[in-house]
Amino acid sequence: MVDLIWRWTPLEEIEGKVTRGEAWGAQTGSKDAVRTLNTLQTNASYLEQVKRQRGDPQMQLEAMELYLARSGLQVEDLDRLNIIHITGTKGKGSTCAFTERILRNYGLKTGFFSSPHLVQVRERIRINGQPISPELFTKHFWHLYHRLEETKDSNSCVSMPTYFRFLTLMAFHIFLQEKVDLAVVEVGIGGAYDCTNIVRKPVACGVSSLGIDHTNLLGDTMEKIAWQKGGIFKRGVPAFTVLQPDGPLAVLRERAEQTSCPLYLCPPLEALEEGGPPLTLGLEGDHQRSNAALALQLAHCWLQQKDRQGVGEVKASRPSLVWQLPLAPVFQPTPHMRHGLRDTEWLGRTQVLRRGPLTWYLDGAHTSSSVQACVRWFRQALNRHKEPRSGTEVRVLLFNATGDRDAAALLKLLQPCQFDYAVFCPNLIEVSSMDNADQQNFTVTLDQVLLRCLEHQQHWNRLDEEQACPEPGGPVSLLLAPRPAHSHSTSSLVFSCISQALQWISQGRDPVFHPRSPPRSLFAHPVAGSGANVLREAAAIHVLVTGSLHLVGGVLKLLEPSLSQ
Template identity: 25%
Template sequence: MDFNGAMNYLDDLKNLGFILGLDNIKKLMEVMGRPDKKLKFIHVAGTNGKGSTATYISSVLTKAGYKTGIYTSPSILRFNERFVIDHEEIDTDRIGEILERIKTASEEHNIQITAFEAETALGVVYFAEEGCDFAVLEVGMGGRLDATNFIDAPLVAILTNIGIDHIDYLGDTIEKIAYEKAGIIKKGSRVVSYPQEDAVLGVLNSTAEENDVEVKYLDKNLVDVTEIDIHGQAFSFKNHNDVKIRMIGDYQPYNASLALMAIDEIIEAGYPISEDDLKEGMKTALIKGRFQLLSSNPIVIVDGAHNVQGVESLVNTLKEIYGDKKHIFVFGTLRDKDYIKSIEMTIPLAKIYYTTRPDSDRALSSLDLKNEIVMKGGEAVAMGSTKAALTAAISMAKPEDSIICFGSLYQVGEVLEYFKEN
């Protein structure tokens, strides 16, 4: 099938719904010859920081000379972004070719798969057939029953910051959510984790004990940030000195340090990585929409902060770089997010908001968002689209102004498209 046919196929699968479970993808991988057996996996679960942590690790492994695939979601601009080998996205024709084989295998063996299971199978087949040494997999939702968890014990299992998310699927308490995410911990794996709250620690440690493994936790006190501006950060962690990263955000040195812990585990497992390659890999790692500088005149930054934790980090980073300076915000959000809290956190730093409606059925209207801001004492103008909001914000910006776009990953894609066109 061609690329359009492949996207139509995935859309048809999405219409069938979303189901957590491993039985069907395991059956599919069996009939396709278990391509996962050819790969060494780094498996990343958590609530916040999965994408950036996975990206740091993938970038270092590539720089060290290991052929490395990375599977992440969602994509921002193109579907191809989800499947990358050594910084190169999968070719469009290859997507259609592999998905056609997946479709045939599932239909011939009467295996009903979801869209995410098909996408996961696509990534694993692609990485295996291209001869990757490592595959870095970002969990889609949860961990225990997530499609990526069909694999045997990964070389390293990584738990990023765990918080409340997807309560309709994962459970309504932090303990239940932690239990689902801890499902990637398996006997024979090395395990590293972000520092967690006590309720989460109990679950992770219990799961680790059941699988006869140890969880090594990041000690934030060992992370020493020495430099930060809109172009990047520098920090030291344990024996890794003056590590430079391009990704901004008060949380990024911690995500990067967690990635360094995983890399140290990979080295201990027998895969050499020089300190020079490690530092260069960390320096070149970049993920779209994570406090990304898009323009210097005027300054325009896009950040995928779409939940309370993300917005809190955005605010902290802005304060660290700019102090109490007021900013022009381009803000669009989904109805099911805590946008009231996001307004309350950003209003002290707001010169004016231009509100948008991201391209999603779940989006809050720009007018409703504007009204909520005004009710909280802020100044806001409702715009019909992200493009219109950016155009207005840039036209009114003074040389000293900075424009900060945040609120939804859907909006991140629209902002990047705007700058690509302009």
């Protein structure tokens, strides 16, 4: 193992560098709108603000309602959107994507609000599955921005909503003006005090799998987190959840009873497949079956509530014995539902890109349970797509973690994949992101993010040493059989940005990724140089990108240039 600290250029040179974005000066159109949006604070500073306000979190919802009124809408106006409101720790975005695609297959005009974005902020607001156009984004951004400026209270110290609140307001305005038949709305963080929870009369609510995340905001146990998630339940509005651990499931049941919300437990996907062909999912990974089961129930419920035809024949409905929750109906999925599940796309989640000798595995897993699911998917994908090749096969991990995530715990879960190289970099596309407005983050410095990456490298190296020298008589891992050709320890590197990490990993062998010429010092270190030789000669290179959706988004921006258009 090589304990390598890799930075190709000193920080003082980075901070003094003049970028193309600075040289271009002020931008117009959608880029200008995005830059102005960024001044309303990014997610990291929003979290800090929420933490400071936790003494009276109800004030957050009251403030959001005030912003809504200042924007020209009342809470009752949102009832016209026929909303499906979805929360959870793992898979809520995928559940939203499945649900939206199913209902779009019925010829319905859909709105879809999600977070975070991967490449462009416009992805967060979709009409019929497509991100809104730059023109529509620009039009509605400035209309809302100026409206809020005109109605601000001179006595108030806060005249504009924060980044996520602003986008939530903007989504509501766009969906109403575009006259969507329904809107699928993903909760940002938690549920009870999330700004999307000003919705009073959704058509249905869903809770995907629960886990530990955002503990500084939601609590440090799954029961506390379940209490927050159950805050989206509304009186008389059907709600659905997948199977959860006993404690959190009991909390969800109590929350539902307190609000007179009928809560149902989703039967597994296998129950809906009985008597028919198996369901094909557009998203890979066994864990997506739980998300698909929840999406089917939400779509089925919405169609029933709106008296739509072709909702699927109910096959059975039996009481559940799990915390006395009734089981949601078992029905025969319709062709529209089947095709919707099959055609669902959700970038950056169990996504595979095959490019010549390189195969990129992209998954934004960032909690312990989601990383475990990612590892299972990655191993299965390696076995499923294994092709007979003569020559060396190399496995590379590209990782970053942000916020309050326990990076050491996540990295330990990734160890059984037996990577040949572990690469760490910040969620920065280039050393300066001034010309990438959608990726800008004003809340952290380059020093901070690079130090975090160096900590990740140190965690990995310690874990690698422990794996190489197990304690006598200690347990033996049975997760993967040893690979004699790769029995050496992992080499680790830290790069200053995503672009440089991809340049080193791809070695010019990705037919789509064509970066500018790398600096001469990029391969100057002996390990970087020797690794470059290995990668250039490898018959197959398997790269897992995980730990952060923002990292995955930066990688996608470089590997799929069409997403930036």
